[in-house]
Amino acid sequence: MDNTVGPSEMIIHLGPQHPMMPGPFRLNVKLRGETVVDSEVEMGWIHKGIEKILENKTYLQGITIVDRICYLAALTNEEAYVGCVEKLAGIEVPERAQYIRVIMEELFRIQSHLLGMGEYASFVGFVSMFMYTIKEREDVMTLIDSVTGARITHSFLRFGGVRDDLPEGFKDDVKRVFTNLRKAIDSYEELFSTDSIYKARTVGIGVLTPEVAKDIGVSGPPLRATGVPFDIRKDEPYLVYEDLDFKVCTQTAGDVFARVQVRLDEMRESMYIIEQCLDQIPQGPLFPEDTPYGRRTPVMRVPEGEVFHRVEDPRGEMGFYMVSDGSDKPYRVKIRGPVYPTLQALPPLLKGVPLADIVAIAGSMDTCTSEVDR
Amino acid sequence: MDAKAMIDSLSDQFKGGIYDTNVESNIRITAKVKPENIKDVCRYLKDKLSFGHLCCEFGVDYPDRNEIEVIYVIGSYEHPVVLTLKAILPRNNPEIESVVPVYWNANWYERETYELFGVKYLNHPDLRPLVLPQEMLGEWPLRKDYKGFPNKTAKNLV
Numbered sequence: 134m135d136n137t138v139g140p141s142e143m144i145i146h147l148g149p150q151h152p153m154m155p156g157p158f159r160l161n162v163k164l165r166g167e168t169v170v171d172s173e174v175e176m177g178w179i180h181k182g183i184e185k186i187l188e189n190k191t192y193l194q195g196i197t198i199v200d201r202i203c204y205l206a207a208l209t210n211e212e213a214y215v216g217c218v219e220k221l222a223g224i225e226v227p228e229r230a231q232y233i234r235v236i237m238e239e240l241f242r243i244q245s246h247l248l249g250m251g252e253y254a255s256f257v258g259f260v261s262m263f264m265y266t267i268k269e270r271e272d273v274m275t276l277i278d279s280v281t282g283a284r285i286t287h288s289f290l291r292f293g294g295v296r297d298d299l300p301e302g303f304k305d306d307v308k309r310v311f312t313n314l315r316k317a318i319d320s321y322e323e324l325f326s327t328d329s330i331y332k333a334r335t336v337g338i339g340v341l342t343p344e345v346a347k348d349i350g351v352s353g354p355p356l357r358a359t360g361v362p363f364d365i366r367k368d369e370p371y372l373v374y375e376d377l378d379f380k381v382c383t384q385t386a387g388d389v390f391a392r393v394q395v396r397l398d399e400m401r402e403s404m405y406i407i408e409q410c411l412d413q414i415p416q417g418p419l420f421p422e423d424t425p426y427g428r429r430t431p432v433m434r435v436p437e438g439e440v441f442h443r444v445e446d447p448r449g450e451m452g453f454y455m456v457s458d459g460s461d462k463p464y465r466v467k468i469r470g471p472v473y474p475t476l477q478a479l480p481p482l483l484k485g486v487p488l489a490d491i492v493a494i495a496g497s498m499d500t501c502t503s504e505v506d507r
Numbered sequence: 508m509d510a511k512a513m514i515d516s517l518s519d520q521f522k523g524g525i526y527d528t529n530v531e532s533n534i535r536i537t538a539k540v541k542p543e544n545i546k547d548v549c550r551y552l553k554d555k556l557s558f559g560h561l562c563c564e565f566g567v568d569y570p571d572r573n574e575i576e577v578i579y580v581i582g583s584y585e586h587p588v589v590l591t592l593k594a595i596l597p598r599n600n601p602e603i604e605s606v607v608p609v610y611w612n613a614n615w616y617e618r619e620t621y622e623l624f625g626v627k628y629l630n631h632p633d634l635r636p637l638v639l640p641q642e643m644l645g646e647w648p649l650r651k652d653y654k655g656f657p658n659k660t661a662k663n664l665v
Binding site for chain 1: 535560562563565567568580587591610611614615636637638639640
C-alpha cells in the first residue's frame with residue numbers, strides 16, 4: 134500500500150488488538166471519506182515457528198504441537214498430521230477408530246461454526262447472538278470433553294488409532310444435545326432470514342464470484358458460498374467418509390449472508406453424519422494388531438519419503454506436506470492452512486467498501502490468525 | 508484425462524524442462540522442473556490441464572547436497588489429481604522466477620519462503636518479510652544450519 138495520503142484521505146490502523154479482529158493481525162486501511170481506497174494486512178504478531186519446532190520433536194511429540202496451530206480445529210489439524218505419518222509408514226487404521234475420528238472431527242466442525250457464527254454476529258452488532266451460540270457450543274464442548282478429557286488441546290489421535298474409546302452412554306448424550314441444537318439452528322436461521330437490519334448489513338456485501346474465489350485460492354465455506362462444490366471429504370475421501378451419506382452445502386450468492394447460511398447448513402449435515410456413524414460404528418480394536426505403532430511407542434522411525442495429505446477443516450482445506458529422512462523426527466513439515474489465502478484476499482475484497490462493512494466482510498471469512506502465523 | 512495422461516502431456520510439452528516424473532497413485536503425481544521453466548510450466552498447467560488451485564509453495568533445505576528445493580503443490584477444482592512440482596536451486600544463491608502472475612495466492616507463500624529460506628523470487632511484486640521482523644532478514648531460520656542464538660529480536664534483553 135502506498136503510504137502517501139491525498140486531500141480528504143487518511144490511514145487507519147485496525148489492530149493488532151481490535152474488538153473485531155479474530156486474532157492479532159493488523160489491517161492498515163486508507164480511507165477517502167468513509168470509503169476504503171486501499172488496504173494492507175500485516176502478519177506475524179503470534180508467529181510460533183511450529184514448522185521448525187516439529188523438526189526437533191519426535192513424531193509422537195508432534196501430535197501435541199499441532200494441536201496448538203488453531204484451537205478451533207485442533208482435531209482436524211491432528212488428523213492431517215497423523216494421516217501423513219500413516220501414509221508414509223503404511224499404517225491401516227481399524228474401522229472403529231476411523232468412525233470415532235469422524236465423530237470427533239464433525240463435533241469439532243459444529244463447535245467451530247457455532248463460535249465463528251456467534252462472533253460474526255457480534256461483529257455486525259448483534260451481540261445477543263453470541264450468547265445464544267456460546268450456550269449451545271458449551272453442550273457440544275461437554276460432549277467432546279467426555280471423550281478426550283480436554284476442551285481445547287486434546288492430543289487424542291494416535292498413529293493408527295485413537296487414544297480412548299467412546300464413553301458409555303455417549304449415544305444418548307449426543308441424541309439429547311442434538312435435539313436442542315437442531316431447534317437452536319432453526320431459530321438462528323429464522324432470526325437471520327427475518328431480521329431486516331441484519332439483512333441490510335449482509336445481503337449483497339463482500340460478494341465473491343466463483344472465478345475470483347478460485348483465482349485467489351479460497352476454500353471452505355467462503356468458496357462453497359459462491360457455488361463451487363469443493364470439499365475434500367468428497368473430492369479426496371479419507372477415513373470412512375466414502376461410506377457416509379452427506380451432501381456438500383453450497384449457496385450461489387457468494388456474499389456475507391450466503392457464507393453464514395453455508396455454515397448453518399453444514400452444522401445440520403455434520404449432525405446427520407455423526408448420527409449415521411453412531412448407528413454404523415462396529416465393535417473392534419482401537420489400534421491395528423501386530424504393528425510396532427501403538428499406544429505405547431514413544432519412539433518410532435518412519436520410512437523415508439514425502440507425502441501430502443489434506444483434510445477438510447471447519448474453514449477449508451488443511452494440508453500437511455511431510456518429508457521424512459528415516460529418522461525418528463520429521464525432516465520438514467509444511468502446514469498449509471485454509472485461512473492463509475483467505476486473509477490474503479482481504480485487500481482486494483475491501484476495495485471500495487464503506488468503513489462499516491470492513492468488519493462484516495473480514496468477520497464472515499472466519500479467519501484464524503493463529504493458523505496463518507503458525 | 509487421468510493422472511498418467513496429464514504427466515505425459517506435461518513432459519511432451521516441455522522436453523528437457525520436466526524430468527524425473529512419477530505417478531504415485533491415481534491422485535498424486537510428482538515431477539521436477541528446471542528453474543528457468545517454472546512460470547511457463549505453471550501457465551500451461553493452469554490453462555491446459557486445469558490445475559487452478561495452488562495448495563502451497565515452500566522450501567526444503569538440504570545442506571548435504573548443497574541444494575534448496577522449492578516445492579509447488581498444485582491441485583484442481585475440476586479433478587482430484589494433485590501435482591507436486593520440485594525446482595532444485597543452489598544453496599548459496601537460490602533464485603527463481605515468481606509465479607504470482609499465474610497463481611495470485613503465491614504472493615504470501617513466496618514472501619514467507621524468502622524470509623525463512625532466503626530464496627530470492629525474481630519479478631515478485633512485493634518481496635518483503637511477512638511473519639518475521641525486519642531484523643531477522645538474512646538469518647533464514649528454517650534452514651538446517653540456523654542456530655537460533657544470539658537472538659536478534661530480543662536485542663540486549665537476553
